[in-house]
Amino acid sequence: MTVSGHRLDPRQPLVVDTHELGRRPGSMRRVTKTVPAPENLGTPVAQVPPGSDIVLDLRLESVMEGVLVTGTAQATLSGECGRCLEPVTDELEVDLQELFVYSDERLRGKPGSGSHNGAGVADEDEEPKMVEDLFDLEPTLRDALVLEMPLTPLCNEDCGGLCAGCGARLDDVEPDHSHELADPRWAALAQLRTSAAGTTEEN
Ligand SMILES: [Zn+2]
Ligand SMILES: [Zn+2]
Structure with missing residues (x-):
């Protein structure tokens, strides 16, 4: 039986290999690494520049259902001041927490999952899964970072904005x-x- 066309490439920087962790519940492993930021990570007003460093400090814990990942990610944010339009750079640190369930565990829990019931299929796609010993941290990382990004970045809290008469800062x-x-x-x-x-x- 093959995993349906959803293989992960262990060479991808955000794909994490849990082979050394093993599957015995309770075993833990710390993973720290610096990865290049993926493309298009951000909002219309703030972005993590593609290729810039994202520092990951992760704790992998083997649990019954899969691998529980907790930790932090630090990234550089660049955007434009919402008042004066000056470039703004900032450091962002976010907490990560996600349970990646074993694929085989999932199949066992849903007997007769060959049917194409719309709702059921959508649910399965939402759930972060292990693919063999690998999981992809990218969706988790994206969600966490985008959620913490400022809706209106400011060059400083007291920025006076632009003059309505001449546009000067x-x-x-x-x-x-x-x-x-x-x-x-x-x-x-x-x-x-x-x-x-x-x-x-x-x-
Ligand atoms: Zn400003
Ligand atoms: Zn003016």
Whole structure:
């Protein structure tokens, strides 16, 4: 019997081999390693740069159903300040916890799983599984990091943002920075004219 087309490649940096851990419940092993960040890890406002270092400190514990993984991941975050648009870099540390169940254990627990019952199949796909002695930490790592990413990254908590009149970064200009024509109605009108002009140019 073969594992249905879902083999894991032990050379992938986020695929962890539990061969040395064994399957005796209670045995433990610590794994620390630095892996390159996978592509497209982040949100529209903050990302872990692809290839940057992610430091993993994991504890693998053999339990009845599979391998329980707990630990931390440290990654570098880069994004844009939500107020002034300056580049922001930050360190992010997240907790990881996941139970990877043995595939054979799973089959035994669900007799007659040959049927194509929609709900049942979806459930199985959600469950992180061991493939032989290997598991893939990537989905767990992604979920944990994305969950902890700031919705609005800031260059600092007190960032003053941008001047509505000229777009200058307010932290970089004199405290009494102001404009003669600060009347918002004029600013709105000027903006309308600019966008109207833009439209005409296109035609
Ligand atoms: Zn800022
Ligand atoms: Zn200004």
